[in-house]
Amino acid sequence: MESGEESDSLVDDTQNYGQFVTFSMPKNMVEYKWEVGTYFGDKAEFLDAIRTYGVHCGRRLKIQKNDKQRVRVTCLGAKGKCHWFAYCEYMTPIQT
Numbered sequence: 001m002e003s004g005e006e007s008d009s010l011v012d013d014t015q016n017y018g019q020f021v022t023f024s025m026p027k028n029m030v031e032y033k034w035e036v037g038t039y040f041g042d043k044a045e046f047l048d049a050i051r052t053y054g055v056h057c058g059r060r061l062k063i064q065k066n067d068k069q070r071v072r073v074t075c076l077g078a079k080g081k082c083h084w085f086a087y088c089e090y091m092t093p094i095q096t
Contacts (some may be wrong), residue, residue: 029056036087041096043071046088057092059084 020040026032029052040046041061050073052059060076070089075087090096 025049025052029053040088043088046071050086
C-alpha cells in the first residue's frame with residue numbers, strides 16, 4: 001500500500017494530461033476515426049498504426065520527426081492540399 005503523499009503527487013502529475021483513450025488496432029483502418037489524446041503503449045505501436053492506416057487508406061505519409069521523445073507524421077497526398085498530421089510524444093511524468 002502506498003502512502004497518501006506518494007499517490008497524491010502521481011495524481012497531480014497525470015492530471016495535466018487528462019483522460020486518454022487506449023488505442024486498439026481495428027480490423028479495418030479505413031473507417032478508424034483518429035482522436036486527439038489517444039494513448040499508445042509505445043512508439044512502435046503508434047508507428048504500426050499510422051503505417052497501417054496509410055496503406056489501408058491509400059495515403060502517402062512522411063515521418064517528419066522520429067526520436068526518443070516524439071514522432072510527427074504528415075500526409076503528402078492531394079497535391080499539397082492534405083493538411084493532415086499526427087503527433088505522438090513521450091509523457092515524462094508517467095513514463096509512457
